[in-house]
Amino acid sequence: MSQQRRGASSFPFASLAEDLSTTVHGEVRFDPGSRSAYSTDSSNYRQVPIGVVVPRTPEAAAEAVAVCRRHDVPVLSRGGGTSLAGQCCNVGTVIDWSKYCTRVDSVDADAATAIVEPGIKLDALSRHLARYGLMVGPKPSTHVSCTIGGMIGNNSCGSTAQAYGKMVDAVRRLEILTYDGTRMWVGCSDDAEVERIAAGSDRAAQIYDGLRSIVDRHRDDIRSRYPHIPRRVSGYNLDSLLPENGFHLAKALVGSESTLVTVLRAEIDLVKVPAATSLTVLGFDDVIAAADAVPAVLSHHPAALEAIDHRLVSLEHSQRLAERALRDLPEGSGWLMVQMNGDDQRDADRKAKILAQELQSCASAHSFIVDDAQHMKQLWAAREAGLGATAFPPDGPETHEGWEDAAVPPERLGDYLRDFRALLDRYDYGSSSLYGHFGQGCVHTRIPFDLRTAAGIDTYHRFTVDAARLVTRYGGSLSGEHGDGQSRAELLPIMFGDNVVHAFEETKALFDPGDKMNPGKIVRPHRNIDNLRLGTDYLPLEPKTAFAYPDVAHRFSNAANRCVGVGKCRSEKSGVMCPSYRATREEEHSTRGRSRLLFEMLQGDVITDGWRSTAVRDALDLCLACKGCLSDCPVNVDMATYKAEFLHHHYRHRLRPMAHYSMGWLPLLARLASTMPGPVNAVAHARGTSTMLKRLGGIDERRALPEFASARFTDSPQACPARSAATRGTVVLWPDTFTNNFDPDIAHDAVEVLEAAGFDVEVPQRAACCGLTWISTGQLGVAKRVLRRTLRMLRPALRAGTPIVVLEPSCAAVFKSDAPNLLYGDQDAHRLAAQTYTIGEVLQRKAADWQPPRHPASAMAQPHCHQHAVLHYAHEKQLLEKAGISVEVLDAGCCGLAGNFGFEKGHYDVSVACAEDQLLPAIRQADPETVLIADGFSCRTQIRELTTHSQPRHTVQLLAAALRASEQARAAGATGGATR
Template sequence: MDSLVRAPVAHPSRPRELEVEPLRRRLEETVDGEVRFDTGSRAAYARDASNYRQVPIGVVVPYTLDAGVAAVAACRSRDVPVLSRGGGTSLAGQCCNAAVVIDWSKYCGAVECVDAAARKVTVQAGAVLDAVDHELARYGLMVGPRPSSHPNCTIGGMIGNDSCGASAQAYGKMAESVLRLEILTYDGVRTWTGPTDDAEYARIQAGGGRPAEIYRQLRELRDDTMELVRIRFPKLERRVSGYNLDELLPENGFNVARALVGSEGTLATVLRAELSVVPKPAARAVAVLGFEDIFAAADAVPAVARHRPIALEAMDENMYRLARQEHPGDPALKDLPEGAGWLLVQFGGDTPDQARERAEELMRDVGEHATHTFLGDPAREDRLWRWRESGLGVEAYPPTGRQTYEGWSDAAVPPERLGEYLRDYDRLLRRHGYQDSALYGHFGQGCVHGRLPLDLHTDDGIARYRAFAQEAADLVASYGGSLSGEHGDGQALAELLPRMFGDEVVAAFGRLKAIFDPRNRMNPGKVVHPHRLDQDLAQRHFYPLEPKDKFFDYPQDHGRFGHAATRCVGIGKCRRHTFEGGVMCPSYRVTREEEHSTRGRARLLGEMVRGELITDGWRSKEVRDALDLCLACKGCRSECPVNVDMATYKAEFLAQHYRHRLRPREHYALGWLPRWAALASVAPRTVNALTHAPGLSLLVKALGGIAEERELPRFARERFTDWFKRRGTPRAGTRGKVVLWADTFTNNFDPHIGQAAVGVLEAAGFEVHVPPVPLCCGLTWISTGQLATARRVLARSVRALRPWAESGVPVVGLEPSCTAVFRADGPELLNTPDTRLVSERTLTLAELLESKAPDWRPDSSGGEAVAQVHCHQSAIMGYDADRAVLDRFGIRTEVLNAGCCGLAGNFGFERSHYDVSVACAEESVWPAVRSAGPDQAILADGFSCRTQIAAARTGRQARHLAELLAAALHDACK
């Protein structure tokens, strides 16, 4: 790496040369944690969720709070800037800087104490909000503020940003939840802060030293500015911009802790927080009000707010249209009342009836002013609420129109003036060519969200953005509003603060900064002495490098890999905990490592196509290492709010990285599995005997790079295709023909599943055909990045299936990962009319039964099952049809929301991945299998899932849906 980087010094900032190596050594010698100055780590932390990019000097991941204190001390010894980072989801640029980044989220996230009687909790700064609420749930409590990033935002980050969320309508901003903070200043003062009465002030002064100096200067600042603060600060619940000087006023108890809330890490480092928590509503109910437009909805906010809802949200027609385009069949969206602007009003209660009555009372009061709907279905209400929370992701890449960006996304005005403000704001958007932007947000407190179709690549576009931001700031100020009502100032808004507060208040902010951080080393360039809002933009003059010969088509990204590599907008939903369910990023859940999240990997790919920090392109070792633990589960393709498809990007990278180079041995051993299976079919018993002989088995595994702990799968004595040939002429059916595709895994390892599927399909009235020769989708070559071979293999299978597809015959896939290739990867890898036609004809067994035999009501023995859904099925096909078929058979099924099993095809067999694979299983499916009742069948359609479940050594064997249905039919006939 370069021995020199640029770093800012105290204001006025003059860059100076920084010797990195002595700093790195000092950190390694004194910090109990991970000290990283490598290119990959710096790339992963160069951006947050904003438009800004600043490459850090290095990254420190402390094991303990004391280690973090030591890291700050080491930086102080070298006079180096520091940035504390939590979830990294900041939208205004406050979480990226040319500094040493301290990531508290990996190890310093403990919930240290819960005092349920006093409704208090003490947590470390790196604690994730949802994890804290998970701990509090057993006491019936929760943290009041709940931003939409709740699955991954940290308490420290929420304090730094004075976070709000929809629940702030009832519980206020984060500042209202803070009782005390343990802080660390850059110069080494470590102390608890909170309300400071005269006795406490006297005690601090008696102690002397730097703490006494800080408090004395704070009181002087308060005395000098209190009248100015009382006059100039907006009387607004959602005032997030600026520093909380008002918390130092005598009437607010000279509360130093709350004065630090919202300071974005520019004043001090938060180590611990003592928070007040609130009872979790026992029941909730949502009323949805429809209006002729979003302006009329805003006009109604004061009347609705008088009913004291716990949340009062809004979305306009553009937001609704984008949501419907993404998920057209979602019943939560279908049930909205007529209109072009909606208020989503949530009420809490001790009972469902109480919450419902409050919602109904609101609807009676609204009367003729709006159409209204009471959902009444908790599951549907939750889905609708999640749509509102996912606004940023839904809006980022509209199906039609320009990509949108942050930059002006959360201004707040007094709610009683919201309708008037929005009409003026709409005119401003149209004047600058930003019309048709979605408007949504926390209307109950006058906070408006919305990304804009900015041009941040060209000088003219950036100049237009700058002019718009200045006019928008003046507009908000004229309404007595706040430039930020939730996301903070960071770099996007800090330059504009004089337009809101005036120069005297901004000068007072500078005095507060100087009291805590006189050398300007805490997150410099944000809030005070800020960089310009059009400085450090990641997009400026950036057009991603594009490979000449790529393999996939990237239809969602204009056919460009470079665009796909930069698709991530930094929301961080991929950084969830296991208890939250979902599929995305199983390796991150095990390692808690930023580079193992979808976002982290996307950041490295983005830096690769930028070509500045990562300069060796497809040959990059840093990108290869970050992608190495990607299980290619495809969970991000469906669960990421902007549909990043890391499995595809990984396959493309591996193809390019190893082009004309020798590959790892496991790529040949496991990537070419269909070929080895074809050879083994000549003498499967002999092959099984050789590969399972005690000494020879270890040799085979060593040669193939396979973990010693894995048992090699056994080849079937007779392949499914051979069995089907022996049956003779297909049996005629009343529902027409179907092609049962014998994938590599079903054909060579589990032919009994194919046999069971034939029985089910024939019982349902179908005439079953099986291609006479084995057909492979190319999955194993795709997952190992051998895409040229995958293309040839896929093309051969498409040619074989084309006659049936042209005749309208459905193609039924039994292995979810292989079926997903035909449905998704295939048309993107081999973009031909025939491939697209086969993709359209390909169905799962359950989809076929639901769509082609909906009236079939079989006699079934019923039963119970626990289902582990294959990741690729979850991401591509979904599981709704399977649920419906299981219900039709009377099989009561618990569908696990436990995430990836951890095997993921070749991944879990590889020696270097075994530990992560097993850890994934222990995080998810293995505990569920162990706790399953003896009468519950274990259902898993995926070969990988069944193999991993068997590896748990519980004695339980997972079964395919075809097996379960066939058994139910057989038992019913007895």
């Protein structure tokens, strides 16, 4: 039975929701928030579904389809929801496979096959298969989030398709379900088997006989109108049913975009993980010259052959995406990235060198060869970041899908690009970047279509018609990777002709006569200018906001619409984004899902209560405000800021949750506690009073309240250090609330280190705060007042250009990021952002020649999320390595405490789940002698509370320990000398 059903009682489809809830083993959601989260994918289109079903098993999904059939409601299967052509949004019932239907039923290592459920993500399956030395051949750039079911529905490809083909080439068998309830396994069938099945009297016989008839009548057109190129993804794979192709029904259904059947399970072919790879990067005068060289490169049988152009590279540099990877590109304005596989590294490198020498000779290409795994990973990441880099170019209008993956014969690619670029110029779309899978003739681009005005939309439509005619003249495919969906389906007659399109219609009618499977896509499609997410009726609310949003033209609606849907926030490993999604696997707890709800809130027709929306509040409730999305999201969605903005308005002139008072006003409470920390700690930690205080403060009872230090740093003599004979000038050491009140030893160590490095250290003597706790709880009016007071206090230092050293990463991130956004236009706020340094940054940039004493040790560092997103840990790592400390920087995601988040009632389980995802296992597996570094107060608190680790330490504590060890060694040496 359903474990969750929300918002169905007053909904027009309440009976459907009720029936699904009582029948389906899974979660049933018909509330505005869930419907909003699934209203679009990664395309230009928006269709709000009736409801969402999250089945726990494929059998539960089959039950959901049966219920929808009884209610005559359309269904749509959805995997990662990253489709770029609109095939993953529709008005029916969405079945989301990606939360529970993620099992690997079996792996046959000898046969190199696996049977899997459709919701398993590609990267998750790859990790499972690694033990066998196997992997799935196709690897789209969205491999962190795309699912096997989605890849089958879309016929996905990726860079590895050069060696291993499309998803159609990996599918052996499919377990399918038709809308009318027919369930069966399908695969390759010889003539005898087809005859046997077709001779029956059941629904399977009808399907097989009907398909055989369709192919018999249209076989000449199928053979002549299907382009014989590596990247034909458009249309149904009726060519897989031709006699010469073995009547492979499973392959015929690949790429059908949930319009024919529901896939319940898949048996797929696997390939061996390459023993060794080498990457050659070739530089050309421009990307068209690179395309001209493709045939010469293909003669070397590369495993991958990708291209990037100068426009993409400049955008990635300007947005600091994959910047380090692109720094070493060879001379040129267009580049080919060529991967060669080998039996061993020597073999792969030999192939790469032969390729580079030949291309230098025949095509005047510049080159360099990379065989370092990490460098290769960075370069591939740069190529995969293309969509994010080109979506919102800082020097031009936003760009869109719509003609982003056409493919032509690789040997004709250069000429096609010349004509395509002329077409772009004719429509004044000339600033578009051109890149993609050039080895298979597939070109990616995002184009600055105007999709908000009638004239712009008409121009977009005329362009796509002309582009379809152009690619057809070259013997190409409208889609070489992303499918037809709604973007290209109405253009299919241009490519295939009326007869083949009629065959598509017959196929659709055979499987789905009532048109209930993802209607309006591929067959009898909506026009590509219908259902636009923007369109001429796009008129979002433009509310007055507390933050300025300078990067999105000062409009909150632009921020809410910034997400392009690629789903990187749905990753299960690597990076920080998005910890709550990793804990819950809920779409509305991903950065993308929350963006969709904010978009719908401003639209006002699904979520109708604006800032007062409980649906948006609930979706944001589990946002940790970690800021991971600010750096990890390809388009830098900043959900922490959006959450603070929403909370500011949602609770304006209303009673807030108690945690907003207890945790939000922590700086003030800490000042009061500093007058008598001993009694305060005793009361706060006594069994009875502690429980009462937590209940009153909205704090989870399983949390330990932080213990105030016996003396604040600012109350100590060291907070007023004497002037020294400093050679490097003055720095201001900022006494943040957390360091000052809970970990003052860190501040004492910082003074010691800064003075040893030759700085005079000043410490503000008046109580001050960055406003972090008020920002994170959405009390932005108070935060502004606090920040303005801070700016007045720091004014002399700011005007003098004095560095402000901040030890707590979250507070430094406020100064660097939040303050200039919240106080936009205040020049002191912008000065503060420019003059804020971490301890590592100030020592590396202002005292680069200072050599800390060597104190060899092994350490493991857990960067604070805000450190990862805004500040980075590179300077600290370099500094510690100067001191002889070997540092492994963990890629373990968020610790889960995240300031007030982990303390608040209702968040404890998610907080712990975030920590248990990767951080705590890494700590438990570490050598007991390894020093654990955590610069963030939240990180140290979470680690101390959830592990037996003795004491996580701040970076500056290790440097101070090195200084003291050096002094002790020097003193011991001096004493020993005197004795002798």
